[in-house]
Amino acid sequence: MSNEIRDYPARSQDSLSRFLGGSPLAVAFRLILLSILVGVVLSAIGFDPLNIIYSIRLLVQRLYEFGFDAFNWLWRYFLLGAVIVIPVWFLSRLFAPRGR
Template sequence: MVFRREGEVSPGRAGSGGGLGRIFGGSPIGVIIRLALLCVIVGLVLDQLDINAFQLFRWAVDQIEDLIRNSADILKLIGRYFLIGACVVIPIWIVMRVFNLGSGRR
């Protein structure tokens, strides 16, 4: 653990670009260069795999639409099971409450 006096700057944070350095996570120029290089590498890999960015985006949108559609079906099914179960559980619960009130227990 390193203790610093008030106003002292940590050696690891010097030259990080101040406020922009905190937003970018380092020197803004360095981050931009790393991101550009990463974009070129990912673009090269996707091109070699014959994956188009628009196809990838369309696939992601289709997956989200399927998830929403299937979630709606699941919620309908759960709602149906809830109503069927409530037709049995609620009357039994009411009868048990009535018997408990008659015996004096609470």
């Protein structure tokens, strides 16, 4: 057995997938979910952890009771979270060290 090191070719990914950190659809889905989650947390902030649980419960209750009108609330949570998540994600991707 020899102790030689083999260089395997890197996976061929296009530059967009490399920049985003995965396939564009998967990244978009993760960003949407993270934006909704951060939006729920930010809207529920009251420096009391019980308010966060209450807010999530209230969101589920509104989804159940109001049907399609609840999507308006979900959209507002998404926008609130996206204001924080999207710029932080973009800056972290922009200034991340490039792998060789």
